[in-house]
Amino acid sequence: MASSRHASPTELSSPDEPFEPAYLLLRTGELRARADEARRRLQACDLCANHCGVNRLAVTVGATCNTYERARVHAAFPHHGEEDVLRGHAGSGTIFFSFCTLHCVYCQNWEISWKGESDLVSDEDLAGMMLELQRQGCHNVNLVSPSHVVAQVLAALCLAVERGLRLPLVWNSGGFDSLEALQLLDGVVDIYMPDMKYADSGVARQYSHVTGYREVNRAAVKEMHRQVGDLTLDDRGLARRGLLVRHLVLPSGLAGTDDVMRFLAEEVSPRTWVNLMDQYRPCYRSGNVEALARRPSSTELREALAAARRHGLTRLDPGGVS
Numbered sequence: 241m242a243s244s245r246h247a248s249p250t251e252l253s254s255p256d257e258p259f260e261p262a263y264l265l266l267r268t269g270e271l272r273a274r275a276d277e278a279r280r281r282l283q284a285c286d287l288c289a290n291h292c293g294v295n296r297l298a299v300t301v302g303a304t305c306n307t308y309e310r311a312r313v314h315a316a317f318p319h320h321g322e323e324d325v326l327r328g329h330a331g332s333g334t335i336f337f338s339f340c341t342l343h344c345v346y347c348q349n350w351e352i353s354w355k356g357e358s359d360l361v362s363d364e365d366l367a368g369m370m371l372e373l374q375r376q377g378c379h380n381v382n383l384v385s386p387s388h389v390v391a392q393v394l395a396a397l398c399l400a401v402e403r404g405l406r407l408p409l410v411w412n413s414g415g416f417d418s419l420e421a422l423q424l425l426d427g428v429v430d431i432y433m434p435d436m437k438y439a440d441s442g443v444a445r446q447y448s449h450v451t452g453y454r455e456v457n458r459a460a461v462k463e464m465h466r467q468v469g470d471l472t473l474d475d476r477g478l479a480r481r482g483l484l485v486r487h488l489v490l491p492s493g494l495a496g497t498d499d500v501m502r503f504l505a506e507e508v509s510p511r512t513w514v515n516l517m518d519q520y521r522p523c524y525r526s527g528n529v530e531a532l533a534r535r536p537s538s539t540e541l542r543e544a545l546a547a548a549r550r551h552g553l554t555r556l557d558p559g560g561v562s
């Protein structure tokens with residue numbers, strides 16, 4: 241489509257500025273204090289916007305995320321399929337957590353997010369994964385579906401930082417993060433990459449089985465932007481810090497793309513980096529849902545791109561709709 245959607249040089253942070261991940265700038269003991277507070281909150285869990293209130297240290301039923309004292313990790317590896325600004329030449333150091341705070345009927349990773357088939361990991365294990373990804377040369381640690389494992393991530397991060405972790409942290413979530421959790425992550429996360437899946441909570445309830453998605457998601461994205469600002473890149477074009485929003489265009493207008501783009505441009509920042517994703521295809525249970533049983537049409541994708549432009553968003557990820 242018409243204009244170049246690559247970042248212009250004016251959008252780069254200073255290439256000479258030495259980069260330090262946010263968590264290294266916290267005052268001594270602060271990271272441990274955050275980890276302790278997150279663990280305390282597991283006793284009446286409000287660490288995502290489902291606000292289950294269960295004691296995850298004492299029970300093994302009742303959590304919407306099916307996750308209790310320990311996280312489950314499906315896989316950890318250098319990912320070369322993420323956005324260019326994350327994958328660079330060496331890959332984004334991805335850690336895929338099992339289970340999820342959302343239950344999307346069209347989830348492409350449903351074996352991971354619904355069935356959760358994977359191993360339980362200790363804080364030590366998780367710290368080791370972060371360090372191994374750094375050893376392999378990855379450009380960042382990319383925590384995929386982390387909203388329900390805030391406490392486990394913070395505990396592992398304490399160990400990994402002591403042992404030399406220096407990579408920026410990417411919080412790659414479904415955007416259903418609680419403000420309580422985001423406060424614990426303030427000054428810890430460098431790059432927030434939330435989804436904005438829907439503009440309508442009723443649609444979210446129907447297809448992702450959560451309550452209040454619109455309000456929760458918008459409050460979360462605003463808070464993320466308050467913490468880290470617009471996305472900045474280094475002189476290699478790699479993300480250093482800031483907000484990157486993913487929006488999957490759904491068929492039949494179910495994602496509310498126009499309203500989401502308007503919100504980002506008017507209520508967050510017209511300089512928000514947006515990946516307008518075109519890869520929706522019917523998966524898992526969505527083949528039986530008429531409105532979701534097909535890919536978005538080329539007209540629907542064109543309209544999504546036009547909406548982003550009409551609302552003044554110009555930093556559209558080159559890997560997205562074109």
Ligand code: SF4
Nearest residue numbers: 285288291292303305
């Ligand atoms: S992380 Fe969310 S889904 Fe999981 S127990 Fe806590 S509030 Fe419930």
